[in-house]
Amino acid sequence: MSEELLISVDLVSKKFCRYLKKSLWYGVQDIFAEILCRDNGGRRLRSGEFWALQDVSVEVKRGEMLGLIGQNGAGKSTLLKMLNGLMKPDMGTISIAGNVQALIELGAGFNPVLTGRENIYINAAVLGISKRKIDKALPDIIDFAGLEDFIDTPVASYSSGMKARLGFSIATQLDPDVLLIDEVLAVGDMAFQEKCMRRMDALRNSDKAIVFVTHSLYQVEALCNKALWLDKGSVVQYGDAGEVVRAYLDNQERRAMEESRREGIDYQGRVTEATRAYLTSRDNRSTAQKTIRDGHSVDLVDITKVELVDSTGEVRDEFPFYSDFLVRIYYNASKPVFRPLFNLRFLHNGRGVFEVSMLIDGHGPEWVEGAGMVECTIPSIPLTPKLYDILLFVRSGDGIADISTMRTVANFRITDDHLDKIPLVGPMAMNHIRQGSPVYLPRTWRFYSGKTLIQTVESRYHEPE
C-alpha cells in the first residue's frame, strides 16, 4: 500500500447562518470581501451564525477509507462538500490530490425527461470525463447498475433505488483517485447495498482514498479503517473505525436512555380518568389504592432503593453475558397495601425488551406494610451486550391501578465477557451480536438430508468454569 496522502484537512472550520435573510446578506458581504481581498472575519461569528464545522483535521492516504458518522446536522455533508470544493472553508486548508469523484446526492445531475443513457453522458461530462472514456465504460456502468432494460427510458420513471444504482455506478466506474460518497446507499435494496460495499472495498484495495458518510455503523465498521465522529460541528473522536463506532454506539444508547428516563419522570403525577374513576368507586372498600389529593397521585408504595446483584451477591451495574441477575427492591408502604404486584420492564434505547411482572407470575403476601424488600431473580439473563434501563412500577392487587409512579430505577450494561462461550462465526459475528437484537434465546438447529437427521447445531451456552 502506497503511503501517498491524498486528502489532507487541516483545522478546517465553516460558519453557517441560522436565518435566511441574514445568510443571504452575509453572502453578499463575503463576495465583496473576496473581491477586495479582505478576510471574512475569521474566528469571529456574526450575529445569527454558528460553527457548522470547527477545527476539523483528518488525513486519508491511498488505500484508506474514512467513515464520517454523527447525528443529522453534525457537519458530515458540509465537510464532504468542502472536500469536493463546492464551498470554501472559512478557516484552515484542504488539499486534495488527484482526480475526485463525488456522489453528494442521488440523481442530483439527472434530468428526469432524458433517458438513463443520455443522463450517463451528461453526468460523466459533468465529472469531466471525455466521451471516449464514457463510451468504453458505458456497458460496465449499465451492467453494474443492473438497468439494461430501462436504460433508454426517461429517468422520471426510475425508482429512487434505480437512481441510486445509476449514480453510484457512474461515480465508481470512472476510476477516480478520491471518492466521496454521501449517505446515498440507504435507498438501494439489500442486494445492491452489498454490491456497493464490495465495490467500495475493491476500490479501496486498488489504492483509492474514500470518504464515506453513512448512518449504517455496520458499514463503517466493516469497510472503513478510520472513522471521524462529528457532533454539532466538532470532532468527538477520530481514529480506528472500530473504536470510534463502539464509542459512538455507547453514546447513542446513553442518550436514548436519558430520553426515556426523562419520559419516565414525565409520567409522574399523571393519573388517567379511568384510574381515577376506579379509585373513587372503591375507595371506601379497600386500602389497597392510591390516595389522590388535589388531582396528584401519592405513592402508596415508595421505592426507596433498587440494587442489581450478580451471582456472587455483589452489587454492580455490569454483568457478563447470560449470567444470573438479581434485582433487589427496597420499598416503604405508608399504609397497609393489599397484594401489591411488582413489575420490572427492561428497556434498551428507550424501547421495551421484555417485562417481568407479577401480574403474570401471581400474587405475593396479602398485606404489606412499612419498610420491606422484594427480590426478583432472573437466571441467565437473555440479553446481548448493550446498555439497559429498568423501569419499575407497582400495581394494586387487582392489577388495575398504579400504586407507585412508574420510573426508571436502575441501569446496567451487559458486557462482552463470556461471549466466547458461544460459538461466534467469523469476524462480523461480534458486530452482529452487538448491533442486533437485544434478546438472546438459546436455540437448536437440526439439519436433515431427506428425512435423516445429519447434524444438530446447538447455541447452548456453557457455564464458565
Place this chain on the structure above:
Amino acid sequence: MPNLADMGNKSKKYSVPVVVYSPESQLRRPLVMFRSMVKDLSVSRELAWRLFIRNITAQYRQTFLGYLWVFLPPLVTTVTFVFLNAQKIIRISETEIPYPAYVMIGTLLWQGFADAVLSPLKIINQSKSFLAKMHFPREALIMAGIGEVLFSFTIRLVLMFCVFIWYRIPLPATAILAPAGILSMMALGLMFGIVLTPLGVLFQDIEKGLPLILGMWMLLTPVVYPLPTSWPASLLSKLNPVSPLLVTTREMITTGTLTQLHPFLIILGVTMLLLLLGWVLYRLALPHLIERLNI
C-alpha cells in the same frame, strides 16, 4: 475552480496534481487564477455541449406547441405594434423599409439581447441542485446558456428571411458584418446577465424584476420606432448602450449606412472589458452562492 491553487508538480511527494482549498481570496494569486480560468474554459466545452443538447432537447419535450415557442415572442410583439401603428393608436415616424419588416428585425435583434441578459441567471437557477452537489467547471453553464441563445436566434432567422423575401428588401454589402453586430449585442446582454448573477442567485427580486425592466427597456430602445433625433428623446440613444448596437446592426442589414459606428465600437470595447471582469466576479462568487443556497 473555487479558490483553486494548482500546485502542479511543485511537490514531488505527489504523483497526481494537488488542489488546495483555503479561505484566501483567489485574487491574491491572479496568475494562478487566470491560468485556471483558461483551463476551465477549455475543459468546459464538452460539458457545455452536452448541457446545451440536454437543454434544447428537454426544454420543449413537455410542451404542446414545441419549438413554436421560439417564434412566438417576436411574432406577438411584431403583430401588436403593426396593429397599433396601422390603427393609428400610436404614431411612429416613417421608416426606410416597410414598417412590419422594421419591427420584425428590431424585435428579433432585441430578443437576442434580452435572451442573453436572462440566460446566465436562468441556467444557474435551473442548475442549482447540480451546482450544489457536483463539482464541474462552472463556465460550462454560461457557455451552454450562450449556446441556447444562439440556437433560438438562429431558428428565428427563418422569420427574418421570410420578411426579407416577402417585402423584397435587398441586402446591402454591410450585411456581411451583421453577425458581428448580433454577437456584440449578445455580448452586452451577457455582460449585464453575468454581473447581475451573484445578486440574482441570492435574491429572487432580480429574477422577478428583470422581465419588467427588459420590457420597459425595449420601449426605451429604438426597436419598434426609428432613432429619435430631437432633444430630449435623442438622449435615449446617448444613454442607452443598446441603442447604438441595435441601430447599427439593423443598418447593416437594411440601409447599409452605419450612422452609429463610433458609439458602437466604444460600447463594444467597454462591454468586452466588463465581460471579463464579470467572469472573474462569477468565479469568485459561485462558492459563496452555493453555500448560501444550502440545498
